[in-house]
Amino acid sequence: MSFLLSCPFCGPRPVDEYAYFGEVTKRPGPSPTLRELTDYVYFRDNVAGVQREWWQHRSGCGEWFLAERDTRTNEVLEVILPEPGRNSPA
Ligand SMILES: [Zn+2]
Numbered sequence: 309m310s311f312l313l314s315c316p317f318c319g320p321r322p323v324d325e326y327a328y329f330g331e332v333t334k335r336p337g338p339s340p341t342l343r344e345l346t347d348y349v350y351f352r353d354n355v356a357g358v359q360r361e362w363w364q365h366r367s368g369c370g371e372w373f374l375a376e377r378d379t380r381t382n383e384v385l386e387v388i389l390p391e392p393g394r395n396s397p398a
Contacts, residue, residue, distance in 0.1 A: 315365040329362035362397040
C-alpha cells in the first residue's frame, strides 16, 4: 500500500522514498533489570491505532523525523522533528 508522507524539509513524497524504523520506544534507566532490558530490546506495542514512529527520508534529504500514523489507515496525523540530542532511533 502506498501513501504520501510529508518530510519536514522536503514536503509530501511517496512513502517509497522513506525508510521505516519502527515505533518510538522509551529507553530504560541507567541500571535496568533484565526484564526492562528484554522489553526494550525485543518487544513492541504494535498498536492498532495511532503510534509515534521513526522515519528517515532515505531517498531524499536523509533526515530523521517522527510521524504519528494511524496503523489501521496509514493516515499520517503529524510529522515532528526529534528532540535535540536524539536525532535517530539508535
Ligand atoms: Zn526530506
